[in-house]
Amino acid sequence: MQIQQLDTTDPAARRAWHAVMEHAVRSDRPHALLTTYDAFEVVATSPRTYFERTWLQAVEGSEVVGVAELELPLEENRDVGWCEVDVLPEHRRRGIGRGLWDAVVERARQAGRTRLGGEVSVDLSVAGAGFAFATAVGAAEKHREDHLLADLPVAAGQVDPAYDVLTWRGRCPDEHREAYLAMRNQMNADVPTGELDLEVEVLDDARLAASEERLMKAYDVRVAAARRRSDGVLGGYSLLFVPHGTRYGWQDDTLVMPEHRGHRLGAALKCANYAGLPGDVTEVHTWTAPANTAMHRTNTALGFRVVEHMYEVEAVIA
Ligand SMILES: CC(C)(COP(=O)(O)OP(=O)(O)OC[C@H]1O[C@@H](n2cnc3c(N)ncnc32)[C@H](O)[C@@H]1OP(=O)(O)O)[C@@H](O)C(=O)NCCC(=O)NCCS
Numbered sequence: 001m002q003i004q005q006l007d008t009t010d011p012a013a014r015r016a017w018h019a020v021m022e023h024a025v026r027s028d029r030p031h032a033l034l035t036t037y038d039a040f041e042v043v044a045t046s047p048r049t050y051f052e053r054t055w056l057q058a059v060e061g062s063e064v065v066g067v068a069e070l071e072l073p074l075e076e077n078r079d080v081g082w083c084e085v086d087v088l089p090e091h092r093r094r095g096i097g098r099g100l101w102d103a104v105v106e107r108a109r110q111a112g113r114t115r116l117g118g119e120v121s122v123d124l125s126v127a128g129a130g131f132a133f134a135t136a137v138g139a140a141e142k143h144r145e146d147h148l149l150a151d152l153p154v155a156a157g158q159v160d161p162a163y164d165v166l167t168w169r170g171r172c173p174d175e176h177r178e179a180y181l182a183m184r185n186q187m188n189a190d191v192p193t194g195e196l197d198l199e200v201e202v203l204d205d206a207r208l209a210a211s212e213e214r215l216m217k218a219y220d221v222r223v224a225a226a227r228r229r230s231d232g233v234l235g236g237y238s239l240l241f242v243p244h245g246t247r248y249g250w251q252d253d254t255l256v257m258p259e260h261r262g263h264r265l266g267a268a269l270k271c272a273n274y275a276g277l278p279g280d281v282t283e284v285h286t287w288t289a290p291a292n293t294a295m296h297r298t299n300t301a302l303g304f305r306v307v308e309h310m311y312e313v314e315a316v317i318a
Contacts (some may be wrong), residue, residue, distance in 0.1 A: 001058055001059070001060050001065070001095075001096060001099060002058070002059050002060075003056055003057070003058055003059075003099055003100060003103045004056065004057055004059055005054060005055070005056055005057075006044075006054075006055035006056065006057055006067075008044045008045060008055070014040070014041065014044055014045075015037070016057075016064050017040075017055055017057055017064065017067050018035075018037050018040045020057070020064045020065070020066065020067050020086070020088060021034070021035075021067050021086050022034055022037075023088060023089075024066065024067070024086035024087055024088050024089065025086050027089045028089075028123065028126055028128030028129065028130065029121055029123050029126070029128060029308065030123065030126065031123060031147065031149055031285075031307040031308055032121065032308075033147075033248070033250055033285045036218065036243045036244070036245070036246060038218050038243070038244055038245065039218035039219070039243055039244075041218075042214065042217045042218045043214075046214060048074070049210055049214075050073065050074055050075050050207065050210070051071050051072060051073055051074060052071070052072045052074055052111075053069065053070065053071050053072075054069070054070045054072075054107060055067065055068070055069050055070075056068040056069075056070070056100055056103050056104065058087070058096045058099060058100055060091075065087065065088050065091040065096060066085070066086060066087035066088060066091065066096045066097065066099075066100055067085075067086050067100070068083060068084065068085045068086070068100040068101070068103065068104050069083060069084050070082070070083045070104045070107055070108060071083070072108070072111050072113065075201070076198075076199040076200070076201050076202070077198055077199050078112070078113075079112070079113055079114045079115060080113060080114075080115045080116075080117060080198065081104075081107075081108035081111065081113040081115070081116050081117070082116070082117050082118060083101075083104045083108070083116055083117075083118050084118055084119070085097050085100045085101055085104070085118075085133070087100070092129065097133055098136075098137065101137050104116065105317050108317060109317055113317065114316065114317060114318035115314055115315070115316055115317065115318075116139070116314065116315050116317050117139075117142075117196070117312060117313065117314040117315075118134065118139065118312075118313055118314075119310055119311070119312055119313075120133075120134045120139075120310070120311045120313055121147060121308045121309070121310045121311075122308060122309050122310075122311070123307065123308050124306065124307060124308060124309070131311065134311075134313045134315075137315060138315045138316070139313035139314055139315040140313060140314060140315070141311050141312070141313055142194055142195040142196045142197075142312050142313060142314050143192075143193050143194030143195060143196050143289070143311070143312040144194065144289065144290065144309060144310065144311050144312070145287045145288060145289045145290075145309075145310045145312075146287065146288055146289075146290055146296070146306045146308070146309060146310070147285065147286075147287050147306070147307055147308035147309070147310050148285070148286050148287070148288065148299055148300075148304035148305060148306050148307065149283060149284070149285055149286075149304065149305060149307045150283070150284050150286075150299075150302060150303045150304040150305070151282060151283060151303065152249075152274055152277065152281060152282050152283065152284060153274065153275075154271065154274055154302045154303045155302070155303070156271050156275060157264060157267040157268045157270075157271040157302075158264075158268065159226075159265075159268040159272070160263040160264065160265065160268070161229075162228060162229055162230065162263065163226045163227060163228055163229060163235065163260075163263065163265065163268075164226075164227050164229060165224055165225070165226055165227070165268065165269065165272045166224070166225045166226075166227055166234075167222065167223065167224045167225075167272060167273070167276060168222075168223050169220065169221060169222050169223075170212065170216045170221050171209070171212045171213075171216070172208070172212070172223065176225065176234065177205060177208070179225075179233075179234040180208075180223075180225065180234070180237065181203055181204070181205065181208055183225075183234065183236070183237050183255055183257060184203050184208065184237075184253070185200075185202060185203055186255060186257060187253045187255040188200050188201050188202070188203070190255065191253075192289045192291060192292050193312075194289070194291075194312070196312055196314070215241065218243060218244055219241040219242060219243055219244065220241070220242040220243075220244065221239070221240075221241055222239075222240045222241075222242070222273050222276065222277075223237055223238070223239050223240075223273075224237065224238050224240075224269040224270075224272040224273045225237040225238075225269070226256070226260065226265045226268070226269055228260070234257075235256060235257050235259070235260030235263075235265060236254070236255055236256035236257055236260055236265045236266065236269060237253070237254070237255060237269065238251070238253065238254040238255075238266070238269035238270050238272075238273055239251075239252040239253045239254070240252065240270075240273040240274075240284070242277065242281055246281075247280055247281055247282050247283065248281065248282070248283040248284065248285060249273075249274070249277060249281055249283070249284040249285070250284070250285050250286075251270065251273075251284050251285065251286035254266050254269060254270060254295065254298075264298075266294075266295065266298050267298045267301065267302060270298075270302065271302070284304075286299060286304060287310060
């Protein structure tokens with residue numbers, strides 16, 4: 001078995017890497033939300049910006065049997081790397097996962113990183129190997145979220161009459177950018193992250209624009225924002241991605257600013273996004289910490305059900 005770095009200039013090699021990732025993950029996690037091939041193509045062929053990414057593969061003969069990804073943040077959190085390791089089911093328990101992990105650790109150390117983090121998701125009804133593997137390589141749990149899934153349509157929520165809902169797709173319109181950036185940064189600062197010791201990412205207009213541009217290549221990006229009628233102030237937003245060519249959405253941030261809480265705006269904003277989706281989008285995924293009682297209740301009231309537990313784990317590699 002050999003560990004190689006993916007040649008991102010080779011389209012056939014990119015396709016093979018993605019196919020192995022998909023097969024390996026899907027066999028343990030029927031509800032996994034995976035990076036689509038199109039989205040992977042965008043990331044694998046774009047120049048690096050705020051993150052540097054490396055893709056590795058374990059090869060036997062000419063067959064790729066396992067893959068790994070290493071992501072190095074270049075702005076904040078320069079002591080950390082994030083990774084994922086996936087091995088085809090028929091090639092497991094032969095040290096391939098550990099070999100990929102060791103290669104990831106070596107590269108992360110070379111880049112000066114002292115901690116390696118990752119997400120391990122465990123299906124509620126399929127016993128997967130991810131958590132045992134993470135423990136075996138020395139990673140410890142730092143935070144847990146539930147992965148929830150809802151079928152669309154959901155029962156529509158009422159919008160508090162003191163607010164109206166604005167929606168946009170793709171790039172945030174200029175007139176709302178300042179308020180939207182303030183909310184995005186409030187979200188990054190507020191979201192519960194358990195014992196994960198991470199610097200908060202700070203978005204400025206250039207960084208928001210770069211992320212909007214990249215995301216739009218692979219996703220239909222939809223935002224709903226609540227505007228207080230009395231003064232036009234934006235009080236919250238909800239962000240939804242629909243990967244191109246799929247029938248599911250991925251519910252990302254939902255934030256209601258502190259002085260606008262208590263009006264059920266979170267549920268109303270999510271519903272506004274779902275109501276605008278084409279009819280062939282029939283499922284939405286989301287993640288919420290069980291300790292985030294308000295959002296967890298909002299989600300279950302909308303019909304979301306827990307399908308996986310997602311553990312954020314971290315290993316010290318200094
Ligand atoms: C997790 C995964 C990568 C392990 O790959 P692998 O090649 O089987 O891993 P290894 O053979 O190197 O195992 C290393 C150690 O992990 C632990 N481990 C791996 N699978 C395990 C299982 N099913 N039950 C218990 N322990 C397990 C063992 O301690 C093992 O050492 P040992 O075989 O000497 O006892 C693979 O099962 C997988 O791709 N799962 C789906 C994706 C996933 O969950 N990835 C982890 C997220 S980063």
